């Protein structure tokens with residue numbers, strides 16, 4: 019199956035003349051749930067921001083559904099993408115208003131917004147928090163609001179940068195189950211950065227190992243973890259050694 023949603027070609031990202039990402043070619047397939055793993059500073063967040071069109075690279079091309087993304091088309095494409103980070107960055111208002119925001123800025127009718135907000139609050143089990151101020155939520159509650167806010171726009175791609183890393187284990191497990199079933203039921207293409215092998219194994223179908231700004235291996239998650247190549251084994255091998 020070859021149905022690329024996002025294609026990268028000859029991508030170079032530099033910060034103060036230092037090359038921090040170099041991707042000769044990469045395809046994110048429609049329906050893929052891609053994990054990104056690698057050491058701190060490997061370039062995972064930079065790759066996610068490049069794929070999500072948040073930071074234009076210094077060199078290379080990005081295609082979305084086969085169409086070249088230009089400065090002019092970038093905003094329209096970005097509206098079909100949702101991003102959730104480790105810090106939920108909620109707005110200074112109620113949970114309801116936070117979740118409603120994506121549809122409000124898309125000028126959806128009020129009635130539809132209300133129906134959709136209640137639907138997504140229910141899916142993420144936070145209906146009881148609708149009127150609560152976003153700044154008074156626990157970390158786990160805030161991350162649920164963050165995910166509801168991302169999913170309400172029915173994104174073509176959902177980008178998750180370490181969304182669960184600050185949560186306690188039972189909270190993380192429950193949220194992981196919930197987001198996995200939402201993503202699978204809606205068939206949402208997802209990119210998921212994590213340092214947690216359990217999260218990666220449970221949630222993703224494919225895995226890319228990033229080291230020093232380069233993708234060292236990309237394939238089915240089980241395969242990459244069981245058969246790391248020589249470049250990625252320095253990273254994956256540590257995990258396998260620890261868990262064996």
Ligand SMILES: Nc1ncnc2c1ncn2[C@@H]1O[C@H](COP(=O)(O)OP(=O)(O)OP(=O)(O)O)[C@@H](O)[C@H]1O
Pocket residue numbers: 033034038056057058059060061062063064065
């Ligand atoms: N705006 C910037 N200016 C200078 N250097 C930057 C900038 N953004 C990222 N970098 C550098 O690029 C490298 C990759 O950063 P990035 O945040 O993508 O790593 P990461 O793999 O997400 O790491 P972590 O696991 O710690 O989140 C790091 O060395 C970082 O210091």
Ligand SMILES: [Mg+2]
Pocket residue numbers: 062063064
């Ligand atoms: Mg990062």
